Amino acid sequence: MKGKILIADPDFETGELLRTWLSEAGFEPAYLSEGQDALREAVRTVPDVIILNADMSRTEGGSDAEAYELRRRLRRIPETAAIPFIFLWQNKDVPLQLKGLRMGGDDYVRKPLEKEALFRALENVTEGAARAGNFYSRSEFGGDLAQTNLYDLMQIAEMNSKTGYFVIKNTRGENVGSMCFLEGRLVRSTAHEDLEGEEAFYALLEYCQGYFEFHEGKTDCPEQIRLGNTEIFTKACRLLEEEKILKDRVPNPDVLLEIAIRQIPPELVTAVGKENLQKVLSMIYKKQTVREIISGIYGKSGMSRLTATSVLLHLMDAGLLTIREETPLPGGSAGAEPPVDKSLENTFKDFRRRGVTGILTILSGEGKGGTTRAALFFQDGQPVHAYHGKTRGKKAVYRIFSEKNTTLHFKPQPVVIHRTLDESPEQLLEEGSREAEAFLRLKKDLFDNTVAVHTPTMNEASIIRNIPDMEYVLSLAHQYDSLREIIEASQLTDLQTYRYMIYMDKIGVIALETRGRKKSEDFLTTELPKITLADNKL
Known part of the structure; x- marks a missing residue:
């Protein structure tokens, strides 16, 4: 049988x-x-x-x-x-x-x-x-969310009457939330440091990619979620369906909403909650777009994106909201490509806040008639890919930061591309500003230096072997004659490559020689951050 x-x-x-x-x-x-x-x-x-x-x-x-x-x-x-x-x-x-x-x-x-x-x-x-x-007797396990999603994790916990907690991580391995179970029932959840309970679970549903870890054993976490797993599944299903309905009804999320009726029915307050209603209405009063309301809900409201979407849909169904005809941003029309700030720093912050998806093209020269040399690709406000000439990834981003007299042009569109960036916008901005400043000086003063490679001593060879990136740069020095060619060929950022070259110049493994003029020792030692070697890292 x-x-x-x-x-x-x-x-x-x-x-x-x-x-x-x-x-x-x-x-x-x-x-x-x-x-x-x-x-x-x-x-x-x-x-x-x-x-x-x-x-x-x-x-x-x-x-x-x-x-x-x-x-x-x-x-x-x-x-x-x-x-x-x-x-x-x-x-x-x-x-x-x-x-x-x-x-x-x-x-x-x-x-x-x-x-x-x-x-x-x-x-x-x-x-x-x-x-x-398969997980019945396992007290510690982990995996990939692309293969085992949050619903699967709920099923594993429920069917095996698990007591313990799942740690949820993003694709960079950073903790973004947790789910705590007591004998198979979800009793607590956290997400994004400020969300707890049901709202945290609904926020974690967005992570279709990333990793998870399970740790068995009772925890001291208080019980926050009163609904049973079946009710949680049912509510999650409703919120996801409402998200699809709102996307169909408001295909362009970069529009403003206005309140058409001031009298709010009591049944609507009961359906969405008084606090949630007040938070969303306050954002509408502040002239924030649909995208800004949904994407900016974290960190200030204790509400997930799915719940914010549900509140907006309930308000529209009740006839309380209408879509404004005029553009939410100056210089365009509803549904047009949103203008971007001339400052890349402000553009990064604005895209992160609005959860923008699309391609930011950097045109050299003034006006839209310039030549396309570089582009940044954004997915939900996160930079995921960049190119600058033939360079890709973080190196390209930092070169973009060093560009002058450029015009930025953004086109919202789906992004399907091999990811070359995993850093947060904040990290890229912080490191990129330093890199761009140094890169500008390097390009003007030192790119024409020729490189002569010497035979390293045993001690020098040992140091280089223990630092793979330095060994990689040394291999480029064997192939190319000038600092310019080495920096162009390197897959590391310009400043990283330059630092390794300077260090190897200091210890005598290579010699940077100028063509027809004396090398500027003062520039090498004072214009860039101090170079130190610790734990096999520069």
Whole structure:
């Protein structure tokens, strides 16, 4: 036999049909018509899968919530927590509860039943349960969010009655949040240092890429989340659907909203919460765009982006908000490409705040007739790629910072490109300002220096071997004749390459020789930050 399957449906014909199909396929089915009987049978026999009518209202004393309550109670019992469910649904419109449960590892099939759909759902839930079961005896584990998302983590914790916490990390390995479980139930979550509880969990749903770690054991964290896992799944599903609706309704997020009606219905306050409503309305009063409201919600409101989106949609559905016809930014029209500040520093900060996605082109010379030499690619306000001539990545960003007499031109569009930048905008700005200043001086004074390579002593060779980047720069010195050519060929930033060259010049491994003039020793020693060697790093 392939496994035991418990069927609970008040309709006898449906139950018999399922029992016939499953028996013919090699399963061991058992059919009951009452939900309470199914609960007792599940505890007694612990089936591999439960097929349950989502509407048990036709049973004696039953209701349409009985199916979800049966699932909740079995999830609370360690022996039955790992049983996956397939719900049967009669009507055309699928309720959010079922959509949410599908996100959490269960599934549903619509009536009238189709054999292929049933067995496809059966395969999905059994495979999911098997994956979750692999973590039953593991107290410490981790993985990639691209392969195991937050819903999978919830399923692992719930089906294995885990007590402990998940640490969620971004693609750079930085901690961005956590989820704490008590016997499989989510009881606490944190995100972005300022979000807690449900809002933190909804914020963490944005991380489709990154990493996770699980650590088993009881924690002292207070219980913040009162909703059960099923309710969390249901609400998350609703918020994600509302996000899609708002995107369809407001395709250009860089527009302003205005309040059309001052009287707010009491039922709206109840639906979205008074505090959430006040926070979003205050941002509308401050003439912030839809993108700014949704992206700028962190750090000041204790609200996730999904909740902010939901509040905006509720306000629009109630007729309280309308979209302004005029442009939210001077110098353009609604839906036009947003202008950018001439200062790259301000542009970086503005794009980060607004969560901009698109390409910032840097034109050399005045006006839009200039030549395109460089570009920065942004994804949700984060720089992800850059080029400057033939250079790529961080080196290109720092060269862009050194450009003068340029025109910036931004085009909002989806960005699908190999990522070459992992640094935050703040880090790029801080390091780039120093790099750009030094790069300008290097380009004017020292690029024409020729390079002569000497045979290093054993001590010098040992130092260089222990610093891979310096060894890499030395290999370039063997290939090229001038400092300019070495800096151009290097994959390191200009200042990094230059520092290694100066250090090797100081210890005698190379000699920087000027063409027709004396080398400026004062410039080498005073114009750049002091060079020191510690722990095999410059």
